[in-house]
Amino acid sequence: MKTLTGQTWRRWPVAGAALLVLAVLAGCAGGSKRPEPAELPPNVAVLGVRQAWVARATEVAFPLEVHVAGQQVALAGSDGTVLTLDAATGQTLGRAQVGEALSGGVGSDGQVTAVVTRVNEVVALSGGREIWRHRLGTQSYTAPLVAGGRVFVLGADRSLTGMDGQTGAVLWNVQRTTEPLVLRQAGVLTAVGNTLVAGLSGRLVGVNPDNGSILWEAPVASARGTNDVERLVDLVGGVSRQANVVCTRAFQAAVGCVDTHNGQVQWTRQANGATGISGDGERLYGTEGDGRVMAWNAQDGGRAWVADDLQWRFLTGTLVLGSAVVFGDSTGLVHLRARADGKPLNRLRTDGSGIAATPVLAGNTLVVVTRKGAVYGFVLE
Incomplete structure (x- = not known):
């Protein structure tokens, strides 16, 4: 195995669906123009x-995700250019062109690098050369996870697909009930030990990477409101991991922590942000939609401090x-x-x-x- x-x-x-959703939500919140930030x-x-x-x-x-492997960073541009740089010097170590504009990336294990194009193709590269591409049945805005000789893809409809890293052959696919609205931004897709951990709507889900079977589901946030926009709930990319505990953010709803060993929710707290969080074992840190910077206690989610000078x-x-x-x-x-x-x-x-x-x-x-x-x-x- x-x-x-x-x-x-x-x-x-x-541009696109995410901004439309954000704009609608802002309008629902009060309909006024966003205030100008104070001069720094x-x-x-x-x-x-x-x-x-x-x-x-x-x-x-x-929605670019920069991948780090030791001293190397892999990143990409919208036109399909994929770069590997030496972080110590900025020297270009590798450059490839996939021939299509990108919607998601970059994922890598140091040997295989994968991105997703706007025509819904997963493209895998090795040594600067394309080794395979596979057409998805949906769009994807999340960087593929390349791990254990496989490539895992989270669809915009929050489907999950596992593929062979060398051939692109589909090993399994998990379909969920399609949400009326999705965010055009990266979702949660990571690995903890031998468990694939993904964000499916407002739930953090543990998946067996060998066959796609669901091991556990942990609700971080629930749909609220009376229409599709108000009921939009989704986990956004950028998580904090300490041992088996993964802490994540639900778009404009909550932050919370889950024990991925058993799928138990440790705590959740209301929060109004749209970007990922990070942590150091003692606290979690994130930025809110109004520009406040927040810190929460990692043990219970209590507020540690807030900085509002960048509001x-x-x-x-x-x-x-x-x-x-x-x-x-x-x-x-x-x-x-x-x-x-x-x-x-x-x-x-x-x-x-x-x-x-x-x-x-x-x-x-x-x-x-x-x-x-x-x-x-x-x-x-």
């Missing part, structure tokens, strides 16, 4: 950070980096906040086009990708 790696892979809204004060660099390098990819207008800015998911929590915004700024209390530690500038994905750490390098396709490497001093 092949086992899964147990690693976690990691949203930002793009001068940056005071409490924590030293220097730019080590900058590289060029292509424009990113889809009304559009923020990415969070990354825990040493004593800091890191996230980007839609103006191209990268913010570093103290894990202890949320106070500013530093603020980094990029090209101003907006941060396209949750920042990642590869080796000792903080890697940030912008909407224009610039890739920045920063190092803490």
Whole structure:
């Protein structure tokens, strides 16, 4: 039996269904225009950070998830260009072109890299060359999970498909009742030990990766309201994992933690965000839809602190980096906040086009990708 790696892979809204849903929800909340964010004060660099390098990819207008394997990062542009970079130097180690615009990616195990195109094809690459492609019956906005010699795909309709990593042959497929509305952003798809863990509507679900059988289901949030928009419930990509416990966010509804050993929900708390969360074992960190930055106690979900000085800015998911929590915004700024209390530690500038994905750490390098396709490497001093 092949086992899964147990690693976690990691949203930002793009044109189409997600933005339509977000706009409708905002209108339902009050119908007024979103307030303008306050001007930021001068940056005071409490924590030293220097730019080590900058590289060029292509424009990113889809829900990119940057994949990290040791010192290497794999990322992609909307036009189908897939890049592998050395995080220490920014040097390009590999470049491939799948020939179609992308809707989801990037997933990799270091040997096979997989993305999803807008024409609903999963494309697998190895050594910079295409080894297979498979047409899905649905769209997908989530990076494929490549693990245990297989490629797993989460459909926009929250179907799950397992494929052979070398041939693309379908091993199994799980279909769920189609939701009236889905988000055009990455969902939850990861591995914990030899259990495939996925977000299916408002539930975190444990799946046997060998045959697709459902092992357990854990409700993080339930549908509410009287119409399809109000009843939309979905788990969004970007989770925190500590041992067997996975903590996740339900879109504009809740955050919660689940023991993946038995599928038991440890706790859930109401939260109004649309991006993934991160954690350090003591606390969870995330950004809310109104631009507040939140920290919750990992044991019970109690609020640890809230920072509201970035209110009304559009923020990415969070990354825990040493004593800091890191996230980007839609103006191209990268913010570093103290894990202890949320106070500013530093603020980094990029090209101003907006941060396209949750920042990642590869080796000792903080890697940030912008909407224009610039890739920045920063190092803490």
